[in-house]
Amino acid sequence: MSQKNPDKPISRRDFINTGVRIVGSVCLGGLGAAAIVKGGKREMVWQIDPHVCVQCGNCATTCVLNQSAVKCVHAHEICGYCKLCGGYFPPDAESLNTGAENQLCPTGAINRTFVEDPYFEYSIDEALCIGCGKCVKGCSAFGNGSLFLQIRHDICVNCNECAISRSCPSGAITRQPSEQPYLIKGQERPA
Amino acid sequence: MRVGLHRIVSLILGIPLAMNQLMAQDRFPRPDFESEYSKPPINTPPPQSTFYEYLDVLILFLALSLASYLVLKKRSRNQIFLLSLFSLAYFGFWREGCICPIGSIQNTTLALFDAGYFIPLSAIAFFILPLIFALFFGRTFCAAVCPMGAAQELVLIKPHKVHPKVAAVLGLLPYAFLGAGVLFAATGAGFIICRLDPFVAFFRFGGEFKMILFGLLFLLVGLFYGRPYCRFLCPYGVLLGWASKFSKWHHSITPDQCTQCKLCEESCPFDAIDKPEPILSADEQKQAGSRLGKLIISTLVLAIVGGGIGYLVSMPMSKMHPTILLAERVMAEKNGLVEGTTLASRTFHESGKLTSDLLTEAQDLRAKFRTGTVLLFIFMGLVIGLKGIGVFFKRTNLDYESNRTDCFSCGRCFPYCPDEHERQKVLDQQKDLYESIG
Known part of the structure; x- marks a missing residue:
């Protein structure tokens, strides 16, 4: 096909093929350019907007990973260090200690440590957290809302279509620029 | 229980819950510690480095180049197979099947239709590179670079033929899937090509039960019928087929002149070898001419009928969009057509957004869906018509040749040629050897 024979004119099929090939290449190039121009150059990752999140619990079960990439994050900056923490204790807790029967978290992923009277520090053990959002609901309802859910990017595989974003009833999960992959409570307002 | 009380209080005070949650941040004062205690920092592990994405593009390019070399120059089925195993390991199990050129159709579409979506350069490269290679070398991507194709190559142990009529009907599915994938991505209804990815659950060693079941089905069928996903569902294969049809070079069964020995006739498990067609006589050509006229007219009729069907089914189709679904649910609840609430409708009411805004948004989306669905069904009408023309008007090849549109360039037929x-x-x-034995 590549042999050039000056006596033989180019065949119709070759002519059409070459034409389509050139047009096709130009179209693909144009399409790519249009996508770049209309889109942008920033990489995007999935993240939960904690102010839109309603803590429905879908995050724990609908992520494609066996262990959800969503975990509870604690912004200590805005935490009240309450002795009676709405995120740690269920409303009908028998007593305010670390007994398993008194914990709201189904996996015991929140550590409660005494700081000084009357303050307690609450920290998340990410290895245990399943992202169910029970503590977030409690903290948002009774406390400062310092507990919130975030997609952890050391676990997240950044699916083309995030399965939890599809099941999110409030549309809280959107693509965010990868330079700011977290939406941290208390950091969105200028200090 | 206290949550309930809290809600009641906020309702009495007339404060929407969302507002309440915003205010919640300052419910308790932040403590001043007397001890040496310092607040622990927030651990924010960074996303996977984009370095990997550029490495993926580089490896894609190298793999495509190597595949094209192996198919066209080296002509080695074994080496093509080895490369496909590498692709299965790297793009499949190591990079966990995302992003792939098949899914990148949707990223590209969304980037063109949604100004707010930023498409990564790697996604564009994944979409374009295999197509450019197909324009010059045929579907060498399918042969040895696609991890999904490689997975199906691996399980194909006892190939059977698919009945040509069944294959023709099933062969329309990729076109419909491509059209639907573009429509859903363009309207923002979601990435259905990713949702129906049969093998991603295997690549990740986990996933939804129905996804695993869907993948198992393809693997089981793939034991006996070669590459069922590639032939009867893959939307990217449609685009590759179009590009490959006009490719400059292409995989050929024989390295030399075809002697029509027929040894390769049954070698292709994908029915992608075209047999020699006798050249038509003058009478037959005349007949063919009048038949072509009828076929072109029926193609146009099919396209128009398709448009009509598209108009009729655009409303049910649009229910696939979450916003439209929510708007209809909210209205149905308001008019007392349904009892109770769904999680989505409760969330909507709690958010304090206006129902009228939701309805306007849904109305805009419905209009987009109507246009898109009509175009999709016109496209399907044209595809069916043109496929019909293709059945009657085969390319007049004199030898056994690989079908440029359907051939995956896998190289199975190479060793069949003397x-x-x-x-x-x-x-x-x-x-x-014989002489040495004596």
């Missing part, structure tokens, strides 16, 4: 044995000096080696 000229290939000649080229690789297999016969000479065998002769030497």
